[in-house]
Amino acid sequence: MLNRINRRSFIRRGAKVLAFVAGGVALASLLRQFFPRSTGQKRRVNLGRLNDYPVDTFTFVEDQKVYLYRDHEGVRAVSAVCTHLGCILESNDEGFLCPCHGSCYSLTGKVLSGPAPGDLNWFRIGGSPDGRLYIDMNSMVTPDFKFLIT
Amino acid sequence: MTSQKTGTDKVVREGNSYRMERIKRISQSFFLHIHSTRVHISSLRPTYTFGLGIILGFLFLILILTGVVLMMYYTPSVERAYDSVKDIVYIVPGGRYIRNIHRWASHGMVLIVFLHLARVFYTGSYMHSRKLNWIIGVCMLVITLFLSFSGYLLPWDQLAYWAVTIGSNIAASARELTDLLGITNYIDIGGFMKKLLIGEETVGQPALSRFFTLHVIFLPLSLLVLIAVHFWRIRKDGGLSCADFREGVNRESDEEKNKIYTWPVVMWAELAILFVISAVLLLTAFIVDAPLLEKANPAFPENPAKSPWYFLGIQELVSYSAFSGGLLIPLLYLGFLISIPYIDKQDHYQGRWFAGKTGMRTALYSLVMSLVVVIGQLFVMVRYGWLRDWFPGISQGVVMLVNPATLSVIGFVLWAGWIRRKTNSTRMASIALFTASLVAIVIFTAMGIWFRGPNWDFFWSRSQWPVI
Numbered sequence A: 001m002l003n004r005i006n007r008r009s010f011i012r013r014g015a016k017v018l019a020f021v022a023g024g025v026a027l028a029s030l031l032r033q034f035f036p037r038s039t040g041q042k043r044r045v046n047l048g049r050l051n052d053y054p055v056d057t058f059t060f061v062e063d064q065k066v067y068l069y070r071d072h073e074g075v076r077a078v079s080a081v082c083t084h085l086g087c088i089l090e091s092n093d094e095g096f097l098c099p100c101h102g103s104c105y106s107l108t109g110k111v112l113s114g115p116a117p118g119d120l121n122w123f124r125i126g127g128s129p130d131g132r133l134y135i136d137m138n139s140m141v142t143p144d145f146k147f148l149i150t
Numbered sequence B: 001m002t003s004q005k006t007g008t009d010k011v012v013r014e015g016n017s018y019r020m021e022r023i024k025r026i027s028q029s030f031f032l033h034i035h036s037t038r039v040h041i042s043s044l045r046p047t048y049t050f051g052l053g054i055i056l057g058f059l060f061l062i063l064i065l066t067g068v069v070l071m072m073y074y075t076p077s078v079e080r081a082y083d084s085v086k087d088i089v090y091i092v093p094g095g096r097y098i099r100n101i102h103r104w105a106s107h108g109m110v111l112i113v114f115l116h117l118a119r120v121f122y123t124g125s126y127m128h129s130r131k132l133n134w135i136i137g138v139c140m141l142v143i144t145l146f147l148s149f150s151g152y153l154l155p156w157d158q159l160a161y162w163a164v165t166i167g168s169n170i171a172a173s174a175r176e177l178t179d180l181l182g183i184t185n186y187i188d189i190g191g192f193m194k195k196l197l198i199g200e201e202t203v204g205q206p207a208l209s210r211f212f213t214l215h216v217i218f219l220p221l222s223l224l225v226l227i228a229v230h231f232w233r234i235r236k237d238g239g240l241s242c243a244d245f246r247e248g249v250n251r252e253s254d255e256e257k258n259k260i261y262t263w264p265v266v267m268w269a270e271l272a273i274l275f276v277i278s279a280v281l282l283l284t285a286f287i288v289d290a291p292l293l294e295k296a297n298p299a300f301p302e303n304p305a306k307s308p309w310y311f312l313g314i315q316e317l318v319s320y321s322a323f324s325g326g327l328l329i330p331l332l333y334l335g336f337l338i339s340i341p342y343i344d345k346q347d348h349y350q351g352r353w354f355a356g357k358t359g360m361r362t363a364l365y366s367l368v369m370s371l372v373v374v375i376g377q378l379f380v381m382v383r384y385g386w387l388r389d390w391f392p393g394i395s396q397g398v399v400m401l402v403n404p405a406t407l408s409v410i411g412f413v414l415w416a417g418w419i420r421r422k423t424n425s426t427r428m429a430s431i432a433l434f435t436a437s438l439v440a441i442v443i444f445t446a447m448g449i450w451f452r453g454p455n456w457d458f459f460w461s462r463s464q465w466p467v468i
């Protein structure tokens, strides 16, 4: 083999390799465009004042797609997005119901019936120094986590 | 040329120059050349093809023409899309009519692509060199479905938004499997497919831009190329399949006897088909308006959120499990379709509807079997609930793998295996499996269309739906 490499075959092989590499890089960078980096979504979002939310009910927060629950001790937030195929859940006395394929969740977000593959996420609620609430969509907590009102 | 004016004189009519003329019409025209100069009479029997392939071609043409007109007024932006469709319906003169034609032609295409597939299957026209055309056909089936799926997002109404939200999450539901295997953190196939489809985590402008590009450029162009190859293959395969050439028949002389000139007879027939489907479409579009719901509202899904009728079978299946109903079973079905010409090579059945008496009986038994198996399970599910209602807390893996859809698949495969053993024929086995799955598709689709209401609960009729 070795002695068969001369200048001609070397250049020919080199050109082939180069063409493959260049083609590969071009294709990869083209395909890369189909996967944009997440466009700077704010994950920690202001939710306004505590008193905007009625006591002892789940209030739907449209932009974040969560239900906020306020009681006399504090505030909790649960995802309003069905873990099955992403429909928005309806809240009722027993828990949450999905209009799309009928998955039911308990008040703590556990799947009770239907095709949903997982329980609902709960998010961390905190207070800003100016007294407003914020929600941290990156920080998952347990259902009994509560932002305590002091 | 003199011969052309004398249609009555038989001697002249059979004359050489007239024959040459008819041949030249076809062979010297680029477009007419999709036909051979002469065709076998058995290909022209209306009850053999029902003209379904030609109808598909014409529908595609009509869709392109009307689609280009719609594009003049449609704007693919989240802010403008809905209003621009409203403009088309309420302001542009004739706009509503064009939109209706486009919509109903697309529904027709989905329906007829399945009928065409069934006719090609039941006449056993996928043997030997036609294998390639069968596989191209399966690709065209997929593209046709994706064309209508991508078209549905464009009006940006409630149906559009929620159908595509659900659709993109079906792509993401591969996570159900990777979660089960505990490898989602390393290879997230579901997330990858979802991002490829809609560019973000939720349906928004990137999704609309992508679907617009798919719908107006990528998919139609792919379909056009495939249709060209499809037609070219038909010629290469020597025209349509037919049963007349079996052992003992002298191929050559038979072929000579039974071929007629394409020009002008076949052309007239095809023109007639074009006129009839145009008339049907024009009339339908005049009477029935294509729906346009309220503007997309990401906070409130419709209840029930139903996709167009031809996806309601899949929607019924995903209501058992997103992964198995939305990905696994459709992929298995496509795999089955593609593998048919590899499983069954009994070419002596080629060109005969249902492969004769035995095949017809096999198809009939399979139909009954499928009806019983599928409706039986649906009955149990509606009446007594399913696994999660009996054993709360049951693992997702079981929910995913044990439901009416997956059990039916297993049942059908066993059934086809049994037929294979009993008849010792792969043709009968594939007729059994094909028929059983076709019937199941029809039942699940009917279930989704007529028997599901708010919260995807079962109702005998729409009049029983609760008021919400």
Ligand code: HEM
Pocket: B049, B050, B051, B052, B053, B054, B055, B056, B057, B060, B113, B116, B117, B120, B125, B126, B130, B133, B134, B135, B136, B137, B138, B139, B140, B141, B144, B227, B230, B234, B239, B240, B241
């Ligand atoms: C999507 C658009 C499609 C178009 C426009 C189309 C068009 C046609 C036409 C015009 C014919 C001639 C005979 C006839 O009318 O049956 C034909 C035959 C055929 N088609 Fe299609 N078709 C399409 C989809 C499919 C699909 C989904 C399959 C199956 C998977 C398929 C498989 C075949 C085969 C194997 C033949 C040859 C049949 C024979 O030789 O008898 N086609 N097609």
Ligand code: FES
Pocket: A082, A083, A084, A085, A086, A087, A098, A099, A100, A101, A102, A103, A114, A115, A116
């Ligand atoms: S999206 Fe909630 S059950 Fe399907």
